[in-house]
């Protein structure tokens with residue numbers, strides 16, 4: 596098998612589809628990861644090994660991991676500067692645009708090239724190859740190209756990093772939008788070429804290093820609240836806590 600990024604025939608690593616840093620808080624004390632599945636029969640399922648596939652060679656793992664490390668510090672540490680914060684929005688600045696955008700593009704691309712059942716709804720078609728070349732050449736494209744909106748999701752007013760929801764695809768104003776929740780943060784990728792007309796770079800990461808995160812309550816987001824309701828039911832059946840931690 597060839598490396599999915601550089602296409603060389605080097606030995607492949609067991610690569611994380613979602614960056615490794617994002618797994619740490621998701622694993623519980625027994626090293627199981629809490630996954631909320633969109634499949635009614637597999638809801639509230641624990642994965643023992645995380646979501647890995649033979650995907651990248653050593654060199655490409657290193658290439659992508661530097662963007663992941665940076666994004667981790669922006670999202671979960673104090674790498675970015677806080678410009679303003681309200682109940683509804685968090686406005687960050689001082690972010691390195693190429694590194695953060697390449698992290699986002701690499702996440703979208705990996706979900707598409709992954710073969711596992713968990714990722715089946717992410718199919719980028721010709722965009723997959725375009726992103727592969729961008730990632731290989733460290734080309735972050737423009738801010739309006741394939742923008743991604745980030746929303747910390749509150750559950751009854753609290754932010755919880757201990758959960759993950761598999762990606763799905765929806766349509767918004769004629770655009771393909773892929774949604775995935777990782778560590779309690781919803782990533783909305785606008786994967787249409789013409790999405791650049793939407794001018795979303797005001798909200799997504801932009802070349803000036805600004806990014807606006809919209810805080811959303813799970814109950815206000817039907818696709819999230821339906822899954823959380825299902826989770827609550829499954830957890831009650833098991834007699835455990837309702838929280839995903």
Ligand SMILES: [Zn+2]
Pocket residue numbers: 598599600601602603605651652653654655656
């Ligand atoms: Zn490679």
